[in-house]
Amino acid sequence: MTTLDINRSYEQSRDVKAALEKIQACLTKSSRTLIGLTGGPGSGKSTLAAYLIEYFSKQKNTQVICLSMDGFHLSKAQLHALPNSDEAFARRGAPWTFDSAGFIERVKRIKQSYQLEDILWPSFDHALGDPIENDVSINKATKVVLIEGLYLLHQNDGWRESKALFDEHWFLDVPVKIAIERLANRHMQAWNFSHQQAMERINQSDGLNADLVANYKDHANWLLRV
DSSP states (O other): OOHHHHHHHHHTOHHHHHHHHHHHHHTTSSSOEEEEEEOOTTSOHHHHHHHHHHHHHHTTOOSEEEEEGGGGBOOHHHHHHSTTHHHHHHTBTBGGGBOHHHHHHHHHHHHHOTTTOOEEEEEEETTTTEEEEEEEEEOTTOOEEEEEOSOTTOOSTTOTTTGGGOSEEEEEOOOHHHHHHHHHHHHHHHHOOOHHHHHHHHHHTHHHHHHHHHTTGGGSSEEEOO
């Protein structure tokens, strides 16, 4: 689907409209709201987050920001330093290949910093394949912070504290088979893979992560179907 097709689909989606209304309601509060957007690989978390932030940017609203968990990937250097570095690279994207402690510490700072100080957040450079530290600034006046990622509800691998840091958890409820097929198409376009090659790559990592994340959805406050 093109960006235009996606935007049209979102404009017609009852759940996307509800998400916009929920964020709008949070803007009337006197405190900061943290929303976690979780879903499996290929479910469309980043695409939906981009749509939401574009919507509020058009409203000239600077009190909403959407962040990604991807900046907390362990760097290539950190992966090389692990005793199981070959496995770590093969499974990059698994919950134990992220800096979960760093993520939790930074989210705590965001939660506590409303009207007190700006907070910096890392991004991820997909061309380099590494995080960029302190690349995004969260203004102290920002009222709604939406963070999208795979493991916000995960209870192992150092992620246990994450769940309680958010005021709401939204789960993008896309069937695993559909999400995996989206990933396959993405790999085919990006690397000129055959469908079989794409699926072989997915089955080594993203497919395992998708099954893991699917187990969390009952822990979310709201299931979005878009």
